[in-house]
Amino acid sequence: MKPDSLNIKLERSFYTRNVITVAKELLGKILVKTDKDIIFSGKIVEVEAYDGEVDEAAHTFIGKTKRNEIMFAEGGFLYVYFTYGAHFCCNVVTGREGKGTAVLIRAVEPVDGIDKMISNRFGHELRSEKEKLNLTSGPGKVCRAFSITKLHYGIDLTGDKIYILDRPKLPGSKIVITKRIGIKKSVNLPWRFYIKDNPYVSKK
DNA sequence: CCACGGATTGGCT
């Protein structure tokens, strides 16, 4: 087991800050999901920020609906949505209550539960090194590998089911800033952040 | 009730 200093869970005050700050600081931290004796964890290597107050691509730009209401809670809850008829994506809600901001987890580097992630994703043993890098290198892939679904919508990240472990803050030189991927509105906002040279990032 | 399209992925050219 890891020493206690590496098992400090991020608390509410981490999440209730500005969405851009939280997005950058989430890089390098460890996303953990526990389900009975099954534990999944991975280092967060790629994220995107969404802010419904100024950002047409954010799901909260249209105002509060049943689908996005958890994004209007205070920071530290999980927003899970379903898209393209096939994929779940998970987001960390940020800011004060009523803001409608969140950070999309786009990619992680697997740490614990890798064998189970492989069976969740492919239904068979690893066949190549390429498949290993393909495990969690995208928002839909992360949810598939971790078995995160709409059942996890609204989970409190300061609880014990899904949470994020603290790690030292990365130096700015390790963080690459780019435009976001796969959206049609507000395409020029530089709100995608990833760890430089990490092979699990979805796209350069 | 119905039409539209998406914060993606994977397979085929």
Next chain:
DNA sequence: GCCAATCCGTGGA
């Protein structure tokens, strides 16, 4: 590089 798959949230009639 291109594109189909596939469900459901959302909004207009």
